[in-house]
Amino acid sequence: MSWWVQLIACGVAAASFSVLMHQPWKTIPVTSLIGIAGYSVFLLLGSSTMGFFLASLLIGVLCEICARLMKRAATLFVTGAIIPLVPGIGLYNTMLYVVEGNYERAVSVGAATLLGICGIALAITMSSVIFTAFHPKRQKEAPHEE
Template structure:
């Protein structure tokens, strides 16, 4: 598990450098990747793909929002690269592989896993964004 998280950190750092993220944010982007990968790996042992991705994205979004405010960069600069470890790359690959092989049963299994992971990521981002906007709204008023 530790080796997987290390690979996630390296991949995220490479992605952030490729996307020309500000140098001052690179260390925090990799910390965000470590948080998202760790939470997802730990929770996937107890819960399904959807819940582990959702809770991991909520944790990651709060961390990225906080770091973006401290570093004075847009939240998306922090959030987008740090989300890379959560993306369901292998399940979408196998879904397409089995679709090409005409193995409908395996295709449905992997397509469902991909869909639930994507929905968990999206819903986690929406939940955390809504909570942050509500906090900011009540702070102002």
């Protein structure tokens, strides 16, 4: 399947998933674009743990920036944008091998899937931590609130 079909499908999938999560309408196009950006990085790097990590890092950083710009919670953007990266195919294959009794392959595919998920989680956390730590506005505002 050619890459542009995958990218369009990724955008539509991220957008409709956002609708399913009751995301505010205004944020959906942005979410979809961030999802496409992340998935194209993932396609370029190949489905390795590093690919998962770097693509999610890009998504996390873009989402945090958009959250600042649009004054909304970053979670709103991350939820929809990250979903194309989640390794559903690995999960299915793991289950298939378990059912077939092919435990060797089940373990290896399962471990790769788990590592991918860990990579995604780590990247999202890192971007969120970076942005909370260096959030100039909050540091300025804090003394006024006291």
